[in-house]
Amino acid sequence: MNYKIGIIGNRDAVLGFMALGFSVHEVSSVSEATKELHSMARSQEYGVIFLTEDYAEKMEEETAKYRDLPLPAIISIPAPGGSSGYGMNNLRQAVERAVGADILFKNNESAQTENEERK
Incomplete structure (x- = not known):
């Protein structure tokens, strides 16, 4: 099976990834990011989900639910303001x-x- 690569973050952080063929999920709040994460994970279509650090830090409890599962891999990446x-x-x-x-x-x-x- 071919898996998608997705990214969740604010507009400035994610739009450039569209050119790379990523499935881009633009969000503006932690609750939206949480909803997108769970929706993407449940779909079983994603092998990797990138999540910007600004959201990942606030969603640690949510991302921990997927930590020991083989898929999707949830990876934090720096937000536009730099890495924390x-x-x-x-x-x-x-x-x-x-x-x-x-x-x-x-x-x-x-x-x-x-x-x-x-x-």
């Missing part, structure tokens, strides 16, 4: 759950700590 770090933190936690260790960011943290100690 929420998406990277979720990625780190997912990797730790999957492999039992922080294999993606361990070296970055060591280098950052060394740089801070030199100051």
Whole structure:
């Protein structure tokens, strides 16, 4: 089966993804984003749903319902104003759950700590 890739966020964040063939879901509130997320997940048409961090942070309880399911993968991406770090933190936690260790960011943290100690 071919799955769709969807994105949920405000107009500025999502319109550009239409050119990439994503299924774009423009929302203007957390309640709208929550409704879209559940509708998309229930449809079983989506393999990946991108959700902008500004909404994802406020919808953590809702996105957690899908965390251990194989599909859809719900991935936080930065909002137009920039990243809050929420998406990277979720990625780190997912990797730790999957492999039992922080294999993606361990070296970055060591280098950052060394740089801070030199100051």
